[in-house]
Amino acid sequence: xxxxxxxxxxxxxxxxxxxxxxxxxxxxxxxxxxxxxxxxxxxxxxxxxxxxxxxxxxxxxxxxxxxxxxxxxxxxxxxxxxxxxxxxxxxxxxxxxxxxxxxxxxxxxxxxxxxxxxxxxxxxxxxxxxxxxxxxxxxxxxxxxxxxxxxxxxxxxxxxxxxxxxxxxxxxxxxxxxxxxxxxxxxxxxxxxxxxxxxxxxxxxxxxxxxxxxxxxxxxxxxxxxxxxxxxxxxxxxxxxxxxxxxxxxxxxxxxxxxxxxxxxxxxxxxxxxxxxxxxxxxxxxxxxxxxxxxxxxxxxxxxxxxxxxxxxxxxxxxxxxxxxxxxxxxxxxxxxxxxxxxxxxxxxxxxxxxxxxxxxxxxxxxxxxxxxxxxxxxxxxxxxxxxxxxxxxxxxxxxxxxxxxxxxxxxxxxxxxxxxxxxxxxxxxxxxxxxxxxxxxxxxx
Amino acid sequence: xxxxxxxxxxxxxxxxxxxxxxxxxxxxxxxxxxxxxxxxxxxxxxxxxxxxxxxxxxxxxxxxxxxxxxxxxxxxxxxxxxxxxxxxxxxxxxxxxxxxxxxxxxxxxxxxxxxxxxxxxxxxxxxxxxxxxxxxxxxxxxxxxxxxxxxxxxxxxxxxxxxxxxxxxxxxxxxxxxxxxxxxxxxxxxxxxxxxxxxxxxxxxxxxxxxxxxxxxxxxxxxxxxxxxxxxx
Numbered sequence: 001x002x003x004x005x006x007x008x009x010x011x012x013x014x015x016x017x018x019x020x021x022x023x024x025x026x027x028x029x030x031x032x033x034x035x036x037x038x039x040x041x042x043x044x045x046x047x048x049x050x051x052x053x054x055x056x057x058x059x060x061x062x063x064x065x066x067x068x069x070x071x072x073x074x075x076x077x078x079x080x081x082x083x084x085x086x087x088x089x090x091x092x093x094x095x096x097x098x099x100x101x102x103x104x105x106x107x108x109x110x111x112x113x114x115x116x117x118x119x120x121x122x123x124x125x126x127x128x129x130x131x132x133x134x135x136x137x138x139x140x141x142x143x144x145x146x147x148x149x150x151x152x153x154x155x156x157x158x159x160x161x162x163x164x165x166x167x168x169x170x171x172x173x174x175x176x177x178x179x180x181x182x183x184x185x186x187x188x189x190x191x192x193x194x195x196x197x198x199x200x201x202x203x204x205x206x207x208x209x210x211x212x213x214x215x216x217x218x219x220x221x222x223x224x225x226x227x228x229x230x231x232x233x234x235x236x237x238x239x240x241x242x243x244x245x246x247x248x249x250x251x252x253x254x255x256x257x258x259x260x261x262x263x264x265x266x267x268x269x270x271x272x273x274x275x276x277x278x279x280x281x282x283x284x285x286x287x288x289x290x291x292x293x294x295x296x297x298x299x300x301x302x303x304x305x306x307x308x309x310x311x312x313x314x315x316x317x318x319x320x321x322x323x324x325x326x327x328x329x330x331x332x333x334x335x336x337x338x339x340x341x342x343x344x345x346x347x348x349x350x351x352x353x354x355x356x357x358x359x360x361x362x363x364x365x366x367x368x369x370x371x372x373x374x375x376x377x378x379x380x381x382x383x384x385x386x387x388x389x390x391x392x393x394x395x396x397x398x399x400x401x402x403x404x405x406x407x408x409x410x411x412x413x414x415x416x417x418x419x420x421x422x423x424x425x426x427x428x429x430x431x432x433x434x435x436x437x438x439x440x441x442x443x444x445x446x
Numbered sequence: 447x448x449x450x451x452x453x454x455x456x457x458x459x460x461x462x463x464x465x466x467x468x469x470x471x472x473x474x475x476x477x478x479x480x481x482x483x484x485x486x487x488x489x490x491x492x493x494x495x496x497x498x499x500x501x502x503x504x505x506x507x508x509x510x511x512x513x514x515x516x517x518x519x520x521x522x523x524x525x526x527x528x529x530x531x532x533x534x535x536x537x538x539x540x541x542x543x544x545x546x547x548x549x550x551x552x553x554x555x556x557x558x559x560x561x562x563x564x565x566x567x568x569x570x571x572x573x574x575x576x577x578x579x580x581x582x583x584x585x586x587x588x589x590x591x592x593x594x595x596x597x598x599x600x601x602x603x604x605x606x607x608x609x610x611x612x613x614x615x616x617x618x619x620x621x622x623x624x625x626x627x628x629x630x631x632x633x634x635x636x637x638x639x640x641x642x643x644x645x646x647x648x649x650x651x652x653x654x655x656x657x658x659x660x661x662x663x664x665x666x667x668x669x670x671x672x673x674x675x676x677x678x679x
Contacts, residue, residue: 001562001563001565002562002565004568005562005565009562012551014548016550070614255564264556341546342548343547345548346544346559346563347507347531347534348505348507348534348540348542348546349534349540349559349560349563349607350531350532350535350536350560350563350611351563352527352528352531352532353527353528353531354528355531355563418598419475438508439507439508440502440507440508441548443507
């Protein structure tokens with residue numbers, strides 16, 4: 001029998017016992033819905049985590065550090081297996097910065113400017129670390145939850161405080177916005193080369209102070225280069241930070257490295273247009289004599305963790321689907337008993353065992369398809385409900401809204417395919433049983 | 447010997463035995479008959495004589511314990527279940543005492559069913575269904591359901607369904623068994639008309655008078671054996 005005829009007959013048969021078949025299909029739908037709801041939560045959480053990581057600026061960034069002794073920077077943390085020792089190590093200076101900007105896929109390269117400081121507010125001074133932040137960070141999402149505003153310009157004499165420092169400065173952190181703080185820092189002043197032609201590039205350290213206006217306060221700790229987490233409590237525009245010429249920890253290394261007085265950077269952050277290109281850019285940088293690392297491996301591990309999470313919880317949803325599939329077995333076995341005579345008639349009219357089997361298979365498949373579509377819609381609705389509930393709670397806590405669940409297209413197809421697959425598997429036994437019915441006995445059946 | 451001899455149906459030493467506990471029931475026991483193309487044969491006998499079993503064996507719905515059945519020279523024993531299904535679809539048409547129409551389908555849909563099973567092209571089906579329905583004089587009832595038809599009309603629908611695939615052999619199992627005398631005669635007249643168009647008819651019945659009136663030849667079975675085989679003068 002042709003597929004279209006099979007489908008028509010199957011549809012007609014399903015409409016005959018509409019209540020029973022609807023309940024069975026509903027069971028499948030609920031099973032699929034639980035699977036979709038759980039998977040959508042898993043995928044939603046994964047997307048949320050990925051988005052947060054991307055917004056943090058680390059996901060699409062490669063941190064470049066000078067390579068030392070054949071190994072470099074964070075390459076050491078990974079055992080140095082990726083280090084290209086055939087290229088001599090190179091200093092991380094302005095020339096290197098401009099070179100890295102030319103690599104395909106790179107959108108921005110900026111140095112890490114970070115220095116220790118003392119913040120004077122009122123009568124007290126608070127030691128902390130300041131980092132320079134490029135203006136492009138504004139659109140990265142890392143400052144989305146900011147109280148106040150981002151820097152008004154790339155060279156504005158402004159500062160953003162991390163909430164912990166703000167709390168130290170005032171019991172009402174938000175009241176700090178618009179206030180001025182004094183920053184004490186050590187300015188690096190280059191010394192002239194010695195008359196006897198010895199080592200040049202030395203510097204002296206002169207105490208300086210500058211005034212900055214607080215424009216924003218953030219809860220999170222945005223990445224500000226290698227090792228930025230957990231240390232930086234004040235962010236200022238990168239251009240301002242560079243202009244201050246504050247002495248940094250790598251300055252001593254520059255002097256001893258005999259770099260002719262040119263400033264060397266502790267690290268450079270290379271922003272890549274597409275996170276998928278991070279690995280290629282990282283490899284490219286390593287071939288140029290620099291050490292480089294990215295959080296690509298971390299993201300891969302994160303994906304793995306979510307996959308395990310999805311599989312574990314998805315199996316619970318799958319269990320509900322398997323239980324629902326028993327309903328299909330029951331419904332079809334009942335249908336065989338009720339339609340015994342009909343099966344006999346079909347065989348007398350020329351239906352083969354295969355035709356009968358396919359007919360019952362198609363009925364099971366139709367229930368799976370309808371249940372699958374219904375389940376996807378129901379699962380999506382449950383996901384929206386979870387999302388709504390979570391956001392109501394977050395709003396009450398004065399926290400921004402989030403998308404906790406997601407139903408991508410692949411999940412829709414996957415869920416419907418699983419539903420049809422499980423239903424067909426459930427129809428295997430009843431279909432075989434129907435096909436094997438003796439037509440003579442079936443025709444005798446009243 | 448030529449197994450066919452030009453016969454539409456030929457049964458050679460056919461036996462069908464069932465085991466019921468310790469007892470072996472010989473439903474059909476060493477039956478040999480031949481039916482020539484275009485014949486109208488009545489298979490007579492009382493209940494349990496084996497005539498319906500014989501009809502099921504010829505239809506390929508059941509397989510004999512021993513012996514061989516040929517339809518137009520083809521040995522049914524050599525066919526697998528799919529080939530037997532094709533045999534029922536293309537060579538054999540069947541009508542039953544209980545009509546066996548599918549109640550949820552209309553008259554036209556019931557008649558179309560064998561065409562679906564035979565994978566006849568959709569475009570061709572409508573005309574074939576109407577042709578079969580007109581042949582049994584029910585064109586105006588095409589969209590009615592079996593429950594809206596009388597017994598005689600239902601049997602005519604069953605005849606249309608049996609003929610829609612243009613079979614060469616029509617097997618009728620007590621076709622008038624559920625009908626009153628007048629309606630039964632109408633069905634028999636229709637069967638005669640069908641037979642005259644060249645279709646071989648093997649009709650199982652226990653009504654001797656009707657068999658003698660319409661069938662040219664009567665084969666009588668008793669206890670699974672053929673006890674007489676005679677042609678009406």
